[in-house]
Amino acid sequence: MRILQLSDTHLRGDHKLSFGVVDTRRCLNEAADHLKSLEQQPDIVVITGDLADSGDLDAYHILRDTLTQLGIPVHAVPGNHDRRDRMHAVIPHWCPAKEDIAPYLCHTVEKENLRLVLMDSMHPGSHSGHLHAQTGDWLERELAKRPDTPTLLFMHHPPFLTGMGAMDEPFENVERLGAIVARNPQLRLCFGHMHRPIITQWHGRTAMTAPAVSMQIDLDLSPGGGDTFRMETPGYLLHHFDNGVWNSHVCQIAVQATFAGPYPFVGSVNPTQ
Ligand SMILES: [Fe+2]
Numbered sequence: 411m412r413i414l415q416l417s418d419t420h421l422r423g424d425h426k427l428s429f430g431v432v433d434t435r436r437c438l439n440e441a442a443d444h445l446k447s448l449e450q451q452p453d454i455v456v457i458t459g460d461l462a463d464s465g466d467l468d469a470y471h472i473l474r475d476t477l478t479q480l481g482i483p484v485h486a487v488p489g490n491h492d493r494r495d496r497m498h499a500v501i502p503h504w505c506p507a508k509e510d511i512a513p514y515l516c517h518t519v520e521k522e523n524l525r526l527v528l529m530d531s532m533h534p535g536s537h538s539g540h541l542h543a544q545t546g547d548w549l550e551r552e553l554a555k556r557p558d559t560p561t562l563l564f565m566h567h568p569p570f571l572t573g574m575g576a577m578d579e580p581f582e583n584v585e586r587l588g589a590i591v592a593r594n595p596q597l598r599l600c601f602g603h604m605h606r607p608i609i610t611q612w613h614g615r616t617a618m619t620a621p622a623v624s625m626q627i628d629l630d631l632s633p634g635g636g637d638t639f640r641m642e643t644p645g646y647l648l649h650h651f652d653n654g655v656w657n658s659h660v661c662q663i664a665v666q667a668t669f670a671g672p673y674p675f676v677g678s679v680n681p682t683q
Pocket residue numbers: 418420459460489603604605
């Protein structure tokens with residue numbers, strides 16, 4: 411089973427440049443072309459949030475039309491730049507949440523020897539991650555259904571500290587999330603939001619963030635870091651699960667990267683609806 415994790419496409423539907431610099435539509439098309447060229451196609455694509463740059467409706471239409479061409483099932487969670495109502499309106503089959511968890515876009519993909527649990531960690535208008543009481547209850551119920559089955563947990567916001575200055579914001583209810591993770595050794599944790607690959611351990615589990623399909627956040631480990639980006643090579647994660655062996659590969663997208671930057675995140679929007 412090959413699960414390909416894309417993240418942070420930050421797509422704009424109005425043909426303008428994201429943050430005045432990045433042609434995120436071109437980035438998406440380059441990623442789609444790269445995925446089409448892979449000899450070993452993934453079984454599932456998961457997008458870990460910030461699909462749109464400011465939650466605009468057209469961005470979700472473009473994403474749906476572009477990625478549907480791959481012919482691979484796509485699943486997604488929202489990020490702080492997304493709008494749940496518009497994801498639900500345009501790509502409900504990517505985030506098929508049941509009514510008992512509304513309005514949060516959480517769902518589980520069940521395979522014979524593997525589970526993908528997709529959790530909604532966004533709060534409208536907020537840049538940082540949240541575990542709401544309702545999503546925490548849902549996560550506990552879901553994990554209890556098949557506690558002996560290897561499980562990838564996908565969310566947009568990483569709950570661990572990264573050393574990247576401005577990106578290390580408080581994650582609401584992180585203590586409860588940590589306790590849930592500590593009780594569930596079947597978990598591997600996969601996030602977006604950081605726009606670069608980071609691998610660590612959190613409450614005894616392997617945890618990682620995916621590089622972005624669009625711009626990468628500058629690797630600045632000073633207290634003031636984490637608030638600029640650079641046009642480094644974009645990428646994705648490929649989680650490979652085969653006969654009980656589990657590896658996560660950090661992969662690059664074949665483009666001529668300029669590494670231009672640093673650029674500030676000017677005009678960044680976290681939609682309120
Ligand atoms: Fe992002």
